[in-house]
Amino acid sequence: MSVTQRRIATNTTFYIAALSVQKVLSFVYFSYLARSLGTDLTGKYFFAMSIAAIITAAIDLGFTPVLTREVAREPDHARSILSQIIGLKIIFAAIVVVGAFLVVPHVIDEVIVQHLIYIGVAIAFADSFALTFYATIRAHQNLTYESITAMLFQVIVILVGGFAVYRGADIRIIMSVILFASIFNAIVPIVVIVKKLGIRFRTSYDWPLMKYLIRLTIPFALAAVFTKFYAYIDTVFLRFMSGDTAVGIYSVAYKATFAFQFLPLAFVAALYPAFSYFWNNDKERLTDTFMRSMHYLLIIAMPITFGVSALAFGVIPAVYTDAYNGSIVPLIVLLSSLPFLFLNFPVASLLNACNRQNVQTLNLGITMALNIALNLILIPMYGPLGAAIASSVSTFFIFVLGIIAARRLVSFDLSLVTTFLRLLIAATVMCIVTVTIMRATRWYLAVVPAGVVYLILIYLLRVVKKDDLRYLKTLLRR
Helix, strand or coil, rough: CCCCCCHHHHHHHHHHHHHHHHHHHHHHHHHHHHHHHHHHHHHHHHHHHHHHHHHHHHHHHHEEEEEEHHHHHHHHHHHHHHHHHHHHHHHHHHEEEEEHHHHHHHCCCHHHHHHHHHHHHHHHHHHHHHHHHHHHHHHCCCHHHHHHHHHHHHHHHHHHHHHHCCCCHHHCCCCCCCHHHHHHHHHHHEEHHHHHCCCCCCCCCHHHHHHHHHHHHHHHHHHHHHHHHHHHHHHHHHHHHHHHHHHHHHHHHHHHHHHHHHHHHHHHHHHHHHHHHHHHHHHHHHHHHHHHHHHHHHHHHHHHHHHHHHHHHHHHHHHHHHHHHHHHHHHCCCHHHHHHHHHHHHHHHHHHHHHHHHHHHHHHHHHHHHHHHHHHHHHHHHHHHHHHHHHHHHHHHHHHHHHHHHHHHHHHCCHHHHHHHHHHHHHHHHHHHHHHHHHCCCHHHHHHHHHHHHHHHHHHHHCCHHHHHHHHHHHHHH
């Protein structure tokens, strides 16, 4: 299999473009939903979706990265590996779904929340299998279909869901729109795999292969569960300790921060198979590709952190109404860890692709334990702000652990630290410009001038060099 910088550039650019459109639509939809439902119902909705995300990880159990890695290395084995994983996931899905239906009535008192969680379980089922199907396509260095479907998914949600919200439909009907879109999202890759890739798979239980895959999957499975618990356990604790309104307030800060997560996610989607290939064939290109990804993600993350923090005092009441003003400080706290959140993606991808998944799993386990402890201490004291502090501290902590492990795989130099310091200067000046303009006029009139100031400064400070511009030019041409 030939893996080239151009292929990575093409995949990353197209996927980022698609996810950019999706996230813009998602932001508009969630903002409209939050304004229409109010903090209490929004809290119920976000809580149920958080449970769905955790269940998706429980069903997938790390099979997606294993499938991507193994098929990227040996494409001829795609059919047998995919068939086996489908068979295994059906078993795990049945266990998780039955368990959820047995446990939920004893843990959740409100019938409407119970129903929302059941819908979330169905969403998790569809999403988990969609992950497997797209992983097969992704392993063949093709993100086109996933990119298009990501946009179509959100178009369905915003059109049908937006109409349901406008008509004042029950919250369960509104959430069912996500289920309908998730089913569509799972069907499309099946057609692509069969018709375009020529892989005709079926449910299979080859016991030797099953044992082999399970052995490979264990660290990824633990990592997936740890990741989802680490990402969403704060919402669960917040709901039981502070109520649905607190979850609704926190959901706005969380959504506004993690809406940008698609940027590093898109890089990783293209880089993970490449990292795996370079680890076996070209260590020098592994280091170069990894350091480039860290460099570019920092350039993207820093203005988002400082810019959105500055805009928050104008954006939150304007977009979500004054009822969500309690989200502003938690949002700024969450944004403070955004650069480290971005950098965690290529670090984790590097460890997994280079057979260091056990290290990554251990790091996630330690971080999850820290996150749970911090949430239990801080949420009763500070509510949504406590959850935001716990999240940010945990993000920085796992970044430090990941860098320590990554240093054994690739060569580091001081260039990344220098880049960070120069970007800190540029972003700080940009933030000052943003606040100054906001004091004189509307918040949205500050966005473009602040962005221009940032771009000029990173060029003057030599964060972006001619080599980077040539690389970006290649991306745009593709």
